[in-house]
Amino acid sequence: MVRYSDELIDEIRSRNDIVDVISQYVVLKRSGRNFFGLCPFHKEKSPSFCVSADKQIFHCFGCGVGGNVIHFVSKVENLNFKETIEMLADRSGIELPVVNSEGDDKMAMLKSKIYEINQITAEFYHNNLYNSAIAKPAQDYVKKRKLDNNTLKNFLIGYSGTSNELYKLLVEKGYKEEEILASGLVNKMDNGKFVDRYRRRLMFPIQDTRNRIIAFGGRVLDDSKPKYINSPENIVYSKGRHLFGLNVAKKGDLKKIIIVEGYMDAISLHQRGITNVVASLGTALTEAQGRLLRKSSEQVIIGYDADGAGQAATLRGLEILNNLGCDIRILQIEGAKDPDEFVIKYGPERFQKQVDKAISLVEFKIKMLKNNLNLDHPNDKIKFLKEIANILAKIDSEIEREVYIRNISLEYGISKEAIYAEIIKLNSQNVKSTKILEKSKPRLEPKKEQVVNEQTDKRERLIIYLLINYPEKSYEKIKNNVKIEELSSERNQNIIKKLYEEIEKGNINNNNIIDWFEDEETVNYLSWILAYDFEIGEVDKCIEDVVVTYQKEKLIKKRNDIVRKLEIQDISAEERENLENELNNTIIALAKIK
Numbered sequence: 001m002v003r004y005s006d007e008l009i010d011e012i013r014s015r016n017d018i019v020d021v022i023s024q025y026v027v028l029k030r031s032g033r034n035f036f037g038l039c040p041f042h043k044e045k046s047p048s049f050c051v052s053a054d055k056q057i058f059h060c061f062g063c064g065v066g067g068n069v070i071h072f073v074s075k076v077e078n079l080n081f082k083e084t085i086e087m088l089a090d091r092s093g094i095e096l097p098v099v100n101s102e103g104d105d106k107m108a109m110l111k112s113k114i115y116e117i118n119q120i121t122a123e124f125y126h127n128n129l130y131n132s133a134i135a136k137p138a139q140d141y142v143k144k145r146k147l148d149n150n151t152l153k154n155f156l157i158g159y160s161g162t163s164n165e166l167y168k169l170l171v172e173k174g175y176k177e178e179e180i181l182a183s184g185l186v187n188k189m190d191n192g193k194f195v196d197r198y199r200r201r202l203m204f205p206i207q208d209t210r211n212r213i214i215a216f217g218g219r220v221l222d223d224s225k226p227k228y229i230n231s232p233e234n235i236v237y238s239k240g241r242h243l244f245g246l247n248v249a250k251k252g253d254l255k256k257i258i259i260v261e262g263y264m265d266a267i268s269l270h271q272r273g274i275t276n277v278v279a280s281l282g283t284a285l286t287e288a289q290g291r292l293l294r295k296s297s298e299q300v301i302i303g304y305d306a307d308g309a310g311q312a313a314t315l316r317g318l319e320i321l322n323n324l325g326c327d328i329r330i331l332q333i334e335g336a337k338d339p340d341e342f343v344i345k346y347g348p349e350r351f352q353k354q355v356d357k358a359i360s361l362v363e364f365k366i367k368m369l370k371n372n373l374n375l376d377h378p379n380d381k382i383k384f385l386k387e388i389a390n391i392l393a394k395i396d397s398e399i400e401r402e403v404y405i406r407n408i409s410l411e412y413g414i415s416k417e418a419i420y421a422e423i424i425k426l427n428s429q430n431v432k433s434t435k436i437l438e439k440s441k442p443r444l445e446p447k448k449e450q451v452v453n454e455q456t457d458k459r460e461r462l463i464i465y466l467l468i469n470y471p472e473k474s475y476e477k478i479k480n481n482v483k484i485e486e487l488s489s490e491r492n493q494n495i496i497k498k499l500y501e502e503i504e505k506g507n508i509n510n511n512n513i514i515d516w517f518e519d520e521e522t523v524n525y526l527s528w529i530l531a532y533d534f535e536i537g538e539v540d541k542c543i544e545d546v547v548v549t550y551q552k553e554k555l556i557k558k559r560n561d562i563v564r565k566l567e568i569q570d571i572s573a574e575e576r577e578n579l580e581n582e583l584n585n586t587i588i589a590l591a592k593i594k
Contacts, residue, residue: 004085004096009070009515012085015092018056018069024295025076027325034531038323040076040291041065050531057514059524059531066527068514076291078241082108090210107235113179114236117170118213121185122205124169125158125198135159137221138202145264146344151271154248156205160198160218167194184232185216198229204263206231206281207247214242217263217281230281240286244279245270246296252276257297258331258355259285259317260339261304268340272348274355277303285317290324301358303331305338315368318361329358362404365391375412385414389422459546460492461529466543467499468513468530474543475503481547491522548593555590559583 059066201218215231
């Protein structure tokens with residue numbers, strides 16, 4: 001496994017403030033000392049995802065996931081430890097030492113080989129494009145689409161021939177069968193023959209934000225099906241986690257970012273000087289792509305095609321981006337079926353004007369609603385008012401809602417009072433529904449022993465919290481009174497044992513405690529403890545209360561054990577007398593604690 005020094009990891013972590021990093025993926029709002037938002041790892045409507053700036057940890061009280069900034073980036077970006085460290089080091093301008101990889105090693109080496117194969121393939125196909133003997137249909141196509149030579153080179157656009165030239169090339173360069181097949185660029189048939197995946201197609205290499213080629217899209221140049229073939233998912237490529245052209249777009253101004261449907265839309269706009277454009281990879285927009293957009297820009301403009309499928313894709317994308325807290329706009333184009341056709345037909349200046357006039361999510365929903373109704377008909381106008389109220393009732397900002405109500409009132413001749421009245425009615429219905437649902441929920445009363453177990457578990461979590469945050473005050477008192485074997489769970493025993501060991505070495509440090517534990521369950525559990533509000537008033541008194549509780553419980557257990565022994569009939573008089581004396585002393589000790 002790849003190893004970096006603890007000092008280097010500490011520096012990388014300290015240079016990547018967890019609130020700053022997570023804010024690129026999640027809308028966070030301050031609540032007291034912490035920040036809260038909607039969890040990126042599970043569906044939720046009410047924020048239960050907590051980020052602590054003081055402790056540099058996150059924890060979701062809904063799904064239980066937690067950890068530090070390294071755990072977050074690894075999980076949200078689907079990266080291994082080495083890739084996460086590289087990403088955070090790059091973000092904070094830290095140069096990493098060269099580390100020899102072994103073992104993890106095999107996977108890391110295979111990934112490295114696939115990146116190499118992809119790069120060789122892209123260059124091979126790109127060079128093919130300039131060979132008129134084999135690529136005449138592709139050359140005619142790029143001329144028809146008005147792509148210039150700079151664009152072809154910037155995007156490494158290429159052409160795949162008719163034979164298995166790629167497979168032969170990769171074998172000549174010494175790549176193994178396992179590596180070639182893992183790239184997804186070559187298929188092995190049932191008869192044992194190897195066949196290039198792409199043949200007679202215009203090739204679009206797909207790059208990640210680090211400019212590594214991770215996949216390909218191949219377009220036919222005739223009417224055969226399928227029109228596009230994309231790389232299968234593999235160890236370097238997951239289509240739902242990347243955006244075509246983002247690596248190029250990041251080089252320019254990304255205050256606004258336009259997302260379009262196809263490769264050609266993005267490439268055509270880039271060629272005409274509109275470089276803040278990316279494309280979704282032949283799939284409906286995913287949450288991972290939405291987080292990537294939110295991380296990359298302040299405002300996202302959806303520029304999908306004007307046809308029915310494009311509008312449906314727009315609606316799906318809007319919901320995802322809205323739930324992620326993005327500032328969304330929708331591009332409105334007329335006189336062309338897609339952004340590529342529009343920019344060629346009307347020019348980049350007019351396209352940019354349409355971008356500047358892009359409408360908001362609310363405006364788009366109202367427009368779609370209006371297109372399906374006849375507002376000259378009273379019934380349709382009433383339906384329109386009710387649907388508008390339903391849309392506006394979901395807006396949290398009073399100021400934003402006021403602006404829309406005023407504009408809608410003026411444009412459609414509906415009084416502001418009527419719109420407000422409908423919104424108030426809807427909100428009151430929602431409140432009633434919520435109360436009914438709450439009342440209908442079954443309330444499970446815990447058994448008495450479950451309550452005791454929960455109290456014990458909470459106390460042990462409090463001990464962990466005290467040892468981490470106040471080691472100099474709590475360590476001696478707790479260790480002298482709380483034995484490892486007396487703890488209720490093996491997990492708590494392991495954590496507290498480790499804390500005792502590290503405190504004795506002088507290693508206790510809020511920022512690195514989670515790193516001592518590798519299994520995900522313990523990391524999530526510790527982040528929960530660190531994020532939980534134990535409502536500690538005076539620390540010394542809290543420690544004293546914990547110690548006293550343990551002393552009391554030990555005495556009660558001792559008293560009960562003695563009573564049980566005294567109930568045995570066949571014990572000697574001497575033994576009975578000793579037990580009675582011990583019981584008397586235990587009761588006196590217990591009374592002093594009370």
